[in-house]
Amino acid sequence: MxxxxxxxxxxxxxxxxxxxxxxxxxxxxxxxxxxxxxxxPTRLPSLSQPAVPQGKGTVEPLSAADDRRVKTDGDLRKLLLKRPKGARATDFGSADGWMDLADYASAFKNPTGAFKDELKSEFRRAAQTTWQTGTYDVEIRLVQYHQVSAPGAAKHVEEQRYWAERDPDTGSSPIPGTGDGMVFVHRTPKAESGYLPVYSAEALASRGDIYMDIWITDTKPIPENEIMELAKRQVAQL
Structure with missing residues (x-):
């Protein structure tokens, strides 16, 4: 000592x-x-500087196709991937595709804590689509934030990546074309008495003020290319 x-x-x-x-x-x-x-003494430079010539003409505004704000401030549901042919909607999806804050928070293990956290993160709105093909279920959520005082979308990706990476026996890969996007394939199924084991994979990414969250669940292992393909297509929509 x-x-x-x-x-x-x-x-x-x-x-x-x-x-x-x-x-x-x-x-x-x-x-x-x-x-x-x-x-x-050293002579100081003159305070008067030559005037910078002003540009002539007017700047053309961005077209609706090139202005991302036109797209993201419109109907958020239109940015979701379309349900594939032959797939059917599931019971856990909202009827009109919108999710209010209470609905979104209810998807977390601690809904009350999630509700408060989303309020602090300046939750604006959320849209959702779901479908099922055989035993294969897909859920995609787009969550938009006001982002007046903090980057809510990027913050949400960081938080969810932390929890995904903590899950044992999980593989991960970055989503091309994104700064923070990742896919995670959980190789160990969740098993409950009386039910078949369920495998899952998820994808997370942010683009501007929008957070993207994709889940796939199945009763058999999910190849990484399946969740990656969905993630790349959804990111391209944003």
Missing amino acids: ESPERPGRRGRTAALIAGTAGLGVVAGLCTGYVVQAGRP
Whole structure:
């Protein structure tokens, strides 16, 4: 065990070193002033600068196709992937495709905590689509944030990536064309008494003020290319 005096002696030595360094700074400044005083005055540049010519003509506004704000401020549901032919809607999807804050928060293990967190993150609105083909279920959610004081979409990706990476026996890959997008394939199924084991895969990404969340569940293992293909197509919609 260290002596109780050791931190005191270490602190006093640090103070002495700091004091010596301070003297060195003062001495250096004094020398600089003396040298500068012996030099002839340097002519300062003129304060008046040539005027920068103004551009002529008008700037054409972006077309609706090129202006992303036109697309993302419109009907958010139109940015969701279309349900494939032959697939059917599931019972856990909303009837009109919209999710209010209470509906969205209810999807979390702690709905009350999620509700409060989403309010702080400046939740604006959310849209959802779901479908089922055989034992294969898909759920896609787009969540939009006001982002007045914080980047809510990117923050949500960071939080959900943290939890996905904590799940054991999980593979992950980045989504091409995104800065933060990732897909996660959970190789160990969730098993409950009386039910078939369920495998899952998820994709997360943000684009501007929109957070994308995709889930696939099945009673058999899910190949990574299936969740990746969905993720790339959905990102392209944004």
